Amino acid sequence: MSAASLQVYNSLTRKKEVFEPYKYPYVGMYVCGPTVSGESHLGHARPFITFDIVYRYLMHLGYKVRYVRNITDAGHFEEEGRAAEDKISSKAVLEKLEPMELVQKYTNMYHWAMQQFNNLPPSIEPTATGHIVEQIEMIKKIIADGFAYEVNGSVYFDVAKYHEVFAAQGLPYGMLSGRNLDELLETTRELDGQEEKRNKADFALWKKAPPEHIMRWASPWGEGFPGWHIECSAMSKKYLGEQFDIHGGGMDLQFPHHECEIAQSAVCNHGKLNARFWLHNNMITINGRKMGKSYNNVIKLSELFSGSHHLLTQAYHPMTVRFFILQTHYRSTLDFSNEALQAAEKGMKRLLEAYQYLKNMSLTANANAAADNALDSKVQQLVQGFAESMNDDLNTAKVLANMFELVPIINGIKDGHIAMNALASNTLQQLQQQMHLFVETIFGLQPISAAGNNDGKLDGVLDILIDLRKQAKANKDYATSDTIRKSLEAVGIQLKDAKDGTTSYTILN
């Protein structure tokens, strides 16, 4: 498998391109992180799981990846121009908490959720409040170059001026989101309090803080706080340089957030495009509508994991959610429903059980040829398909489909109706190795039971019960054996008798 064969869809060019980093083997990847003014919801899970897969896959391909994912802990506006209210500080007042206390609380919850999902931590997780100085420096530079202006203690980016100069350098405003600046300037939408801006398309780099605003910092323009987009430009530049390889985030950030980042960074970085590959994940929808605060249809992650939400018929394990997300291509919308999640849960369990068996299978060292050539080549093709599908714009759904085609074969070997030597020992070895690689290392899937918190004691207890039941069955004391089975099922533990006489168990929800 060669690294050069990875292709990803670049939002910037609107087509799939072969991924090549600026400076092999190093890859810089920046992903927009959460705003920690509230609890993360299911929608937030998608980019973080998606880009965790990207991160893992790039590392698997041999790249040395620096993955930067920010935490936005400085307040942003509810609505541009209108009675500017810092989300974080206004909520802090309601809850009688310090702003930073609130930020800490939600940051902790976010980290907890990321761990539940088995997402690897990023290499650097910078905070907006920790980079006020860098942001101010950038803003100063933008003003000095004439692409921003100050009005009453606020600073705005002059989009028209920028476009005039940078369009000629191949960096027109709107290049990422496919927007036409003239049309943006003509937007008939009327917003209050826009009088400070020269043009409607202009955006704030620094905002003067009203007296009630708790989060505030000193700046050359008075006390205030940074604008909506500058933090990502500042932090990506600091940790990844003026030009880096991948910038990721949700599709809803494409405009204006990422568009503005490109413009700000271009001014500060001598007319260079900040990121070469722009990857955007699609939205999670619920009843066909995007999950989002403004739609009032969010399911928080803690609710999802505990089942405590009126739309949920049961709790869903974080691994189920991860699997659910992986079953759809990242650029398609993914519609939430209990049925879909339950289907994912069942499918994942079946897959992981077959995988567990495969993993524990001891292979013979001698290199025998395949007794069943057709089956052998089928398996080989399916296994090769893993990498091929991933290289085709990270088609995790296709990889899982291939895995599911392998499940009956693995179980067939387990049940004994497919002979071990049907497959060449080489093929079997490849199967074992590649399944391990993709299931655990790249997809980050963990068996649900292992993700629990029993340290082997439960196994011990169950072994005793399973043994007792076995003895009862041997004595044809089916009343006892069925009581053990049914009682365990009643507390959520399902026994499974295998063909070879052994019994395993699954913990149900």
Next chain:
RNA sequence: GGUCCUGUGGCCGAGUGGCUAGGCAGAGCUCUGCAAAAGCUUCUACAGCGGUUCGAAUCCGCUCGGGACCUCCA
């Protein structure tokens, strides 16, 4: 209104111009003391109407439906 995406079998979802994706559910069967699990088989779609083509779910046009962005948003 502008820009863009999308419409696949009961549900969820992948998809290359020709070669049945896959998952879940349903049905039948095998195995099993019974059951579960597992396996086998089965149900087989591409919004509608035109067009291009030897051939289209896949390309083009129109119609209808859904959605995203244009405002904080993963």
